[in-house]
Amino acid sequence: MDNIFDDIQKRFEITDIVKQDKNLNFLTCKKELTVSLITHLKNIEGFSHFVLLTAVDWIEDEKFQLTYILNNPDKRIDIGIRTYIDRGTATMDTAHHLWEHVATYQRELKEMFGIDFPGSPRVDEQFILEGWDDIPPYRRDFDTLKYAEETFFPREGRKSNDPAEYMKKKLYPDEEK
Amino acid sequence: MQADRSKYPELDKNGNPIVDLSSQKYTKIWQGPNHPGVTGNMSLELTLSGDEIVEAKTHVGYLHRGFEKLMERRLYIQCFPTCIRMCVPEADSNEYVLAASIENLTDIEIPEKALWLRTLVLEMARLQVLLRTVPGQASTLSLGLGGQWGMYLRDLILDRFEELTGGRIYHMFIIPGGVRGHLPDGFKERMEENLKGIEEFVGKIENLIFNNSIFKKRTVGVGVIDPSWVSKYGIVGPNARAAGFNRDVRKDYPYLKYKELDFEPLVATDSDIYTRNVIRKHDLITTVDLIRQILAKIPEKGDIRATTPNVLHWEIPKGETYQRSESSRGEYGMYMVSDGSKYPRRINLRGPSYTHAVSLLEKMLINANIADVHSIMVSLQTCPPEIER
């Protein structure tokens, strides 16, 4: 495992290598070099199984983290490649040419996070949602509870009490704060 | 099977068919979501020329609940009842990968007995699913009898689940830190009786289904997955094993107690519907054997749950992890990111159906006969809720 890192560290500027498990490593790569790193890992290092691609919204840093997890089925090791993209523009190079199912992941990210992958097939088609006109729902600033309460007629008539407040009110009715 | 391409459309330079619906040469039909011939609530948009498919598109999202969003506003312990609904037929893999992810990030040591019980529950879940899908493959060709038998036996396993875990479908048994109960009295004996029934059943379906000339005619050589597609489409589990790749998470990345159990997954090369079903039947036999081994090895005494911090304010250290398990459909994984707070930053689930039922199915259906669509879908064992979550 370590010799892979030695090799790729020279060519691709990777940082923050975290050994999470005995055969699972995470590393960070620059946005521009990510797709070529993945291509390298696939073609040269034998990471032939593409596990998943997903995003994490670090809204406080104005960044999206994209995580590609690749698996080498022969050596039985996994590499998680993190890359950070700007949250405002949210565009990333497509990797659909490497594996067929990457396009599906990218389509989902486009819909649920609003991250664009120019050139990816059918990336603009709706995948899961239908007729969605709010901000992409997986973004952190989308408040799902608020949306649900405003939209879906929750059954009325429920009211709960906080034990501490209720007891103060009951036991010391003439106290006021 | 080399199809006659003369009646098919021209292909553009990317290899996509140019379909002009107004030319009256093609028919577009929708299969699902309200159609008896789809697995679960999803739909296929099929473009046909005659009875052969020239273009297929999978449409999902009918079961989208936004789990990954919902779990961002739930405590870790509250994620546990939530996440298991991500794949309905085999809910236990969800429980396990969530618990494993949390435990991987926190380094909790799980008691021995809990590990065995988890293994037991996962294998019982696999058994329960396979009892549905193995004869279910024949049901797609209206050979429903095996399916009726299998469903009854599955229900008996659900009874065992009910005894052990308190639930029939959603067991909510593998909780972060351990499991939620000991083996009830007499469980082993009742389970053994069910396993005997299942073995008898496997013998019967051998004759009823696998030697059935109708079944063979309709499945041998149909729905072939080319071995070169396995890495290209991210194929895992029985579907990959049928194509000659020995991929089994239980063997490759032994988790729980699989290292101490003796089993060997079957690998075949024909890679058609029939072979995939043979692989699944072998899995069924393996699972019966595994459950016997587990029940023999499970310790009588011991704790079922490790000591964890108070679950109401359990903060998981900052970090990220990916944990996988072998569901009946193949590699089932969870990617979890924690920012050090009480709530997960992000949970992403990688279900096998995500690739099987979308990109792979779209590819496999081209040139297929419309009558085989259902068989092909079932042979990939697609589970729509894990695609859209």
Added chain:
Amino acid sequence: MSLKNILTPFIAWGNITKDPVTVKDPLNERPGAERYRGFHKNDIETCIGCGTCEDICENQAIDLVPVDGIETKDGDSGLRPMVDYGRCCWCALCVDICTTGSLTLSNEYTWVSEDADDFRFIPGVDKKSWDDNEKGWKKPEGNYEFYGTKRVHMPELHAEDRDKSFIEFVTGYSKQQAEEEADRCVECGICVATCPAHMGIPEYISAIRNNDLEEGLRILYDTNPLPEICGRICTHKCEEVCSVGHNGDPLSIRWLKRYIADQNPSEKYKEILNSENVENNGKKVAIIGSGPSGLSAAYYLSLIGYECTIYEKLPEAGGMMRYGIPEYRLPYDQIDKDIDYILSLGVKIEYNVNIGTDITLDKLKTDYDAVFAGTGLHLGRSTRIPGSDHKDVFFATDLLREISLGKEIQVSEKIIVIGGGNVAMDITRSLARLQNNKFGKVDTTATSLESEDIMPADREEVVEAREEKAIIDPGWGPTSIEIENDKVKGLHVQKCLSVFDESGRFSPKFDEKNTKFFEADMIVESIGQGMDIEYISKETRDQIKFDQRGRIQVNEYFQTGAKWLFIGGDIIQGPDVIHGIANGHKAAIGIDKFINQNG
């Protein structure tokens, strides 16, 4: 395709003679399994309405609602969980975390209705057919806890190391211990109303977990200006009602409070509490007595800008906290830490001033806008049994005061203490230490009217006293003191059968045949204290209202019939630091209102 492939499927015909597997009457034949997670049951007698089930429910299926016939009382919010089956997912996390174990699931699972609004009910209150089902999900046995049930042990000195000296024997939590203990809290808030000062207990415990001790200190000072003192000697009524205590040890709330106060250095208090620039509003308030209520009133008044002057009869501030509680429980430097901070806000204090003799109350009335009196209970109460007027019979309060003042007190070889309260334990343990120093052995016996299980003293006090080799022999009523040759010989007692009558009034019953004699040459009475209000002039006293039992009557702001005079603390609500603090706080609000109304 061979012939075999065509013929073998016909094996299915073999089933034609078999019995069907169908369940004949599925609705009645198939009850849920032993542990099935069916519909909710709740034992409403055991339930305390703590709402932990509501907190853990990921579906917000549980509401806490008031129920007719269930009174709100200390340790029971009077609320009960109402479950919405339009939300529930039957995960049973609510059962697993239930602090009292009252909530369970039955194995019943069939509920159909034409009306969607039916599916909301209060388990245990709304009668359901499954209420008596024995089977169903219960919390799993064995090591299966959602929160710690064992209290983190408080490090303390061993009995041998502490029984001779007056140094503090409880050493305080470390950071890790405090966080571990704070982690056990379920944040129900049952304790808040029970605490006389309504401290934000869940909030400051949460501050410990978050390692934000400055925030913790701010929360403490919101309602309690004496956290170091309270963190040591508070009677912790909160811990008695703690919901975690129903299934395990209650949270040691008092030690956690002490941890916050201990960890914050006194020099940073002003900065943390943001009390550096308080504007003076030019109004003046006099406070009599520097006990907890007086200090508390002074603190909150000075925060709003009042100029407060405390008149203290003794040479140092603190009242009963300093002169009634032995140093091994409450070191003087910790008292000083709290008091010094209050004084640093501009509160003035006049020592050795006796109101009534040095200055009259009426003079204070004219010089100040209002007066608060927290003079406390300093007079010992006597058993009035024959012989109790002997010179070797002492009051506990007097002895404790003398010890604190640094005077030498009489210590004999055999001592009997009459009383079972905390003061009795204090004097017993103090005398035991002194005996140990003087004679190298302990022979102090405390005897109380109440039997062991209803002794008013804190349990740990009794245990610790025994560790220090004092004898606690409860359940005896004193009848007479035997005196021979003008020397105390001992105490005659008779067995006490019950202390209170059915209506809860004090009316002890004795077994006159069962008697006992305690040998002693010194006897200490510690059966309660009385107030001294001689300093209040006749005409003022006429304005103040008293009830039939001679207690002063005050309104909710501790204002007496004489509008300018506020009285609080032990006089009103019995010997208890935290009540005193709460009284002082309320009185401060009342005084502010009173002065503002008068312009």
Added chain:
Amino acid sequence: MSDNNNSNNKEDKFLAKENEKRTVTGPDGVKFEIDPLNDYFCDQKPEVRDPKNKVVEKFLNWARAESLWVLGFGTGCGSIEIPPLMTPRFDAFRFGVQMRPTPRQSSVIIISGYLAVKTLKRVIRTYEQMQSPRYVLALGSCTINGGMYYDSYNTINRVDYYIPVDVYVAGCMPRPEALLAGFNKLKERIKAGRAEGANEYAEKFDWYKANQKKIIKDWNMPDYNW
């Protein structure tokens, strides 16, 4: 209906390609314009069916109750318990319950749990395609008050705002036995003449439509289609 025209006239970004107005060439070479939303669907409003003869109606209700044909449409997790229900162990056929593949033949639709907005649209079309009288059986918490997806942006909280519901079955998921109890209750209701969901839908048609349109953003179908 005027609303249909609206949806055609306005530029609808969600309108499916098949539903757009276009010119097509017939097999005989004649070109003609089609407007699928107006041409392909019936847009007649449903009407309240008022039974004239009470005795006949009672007999009919008995017949309807004893032969419930259920549409095989698994809308949510609850559909996992339908196969056990229809197979030997529970054998719902003996109670007159059987599954049908198409709405045209069915009288009962089971809303088996949560409904995603995308499914709701199909459920409404399916419901409208079923013949009157038709009944709705709602399973699980999700149909009553949102269940565990109460805060989801994509699942509705209560079904009765979109289609009339006859019987609710509590559970998550309800077991097959509970489902059978639900069918019994439904039979009772039909026999008592209370199961008038189809009429209710026709009576409060505008209210239901307004609720449906509130959440189905891409309403690219006629208001009533069967």
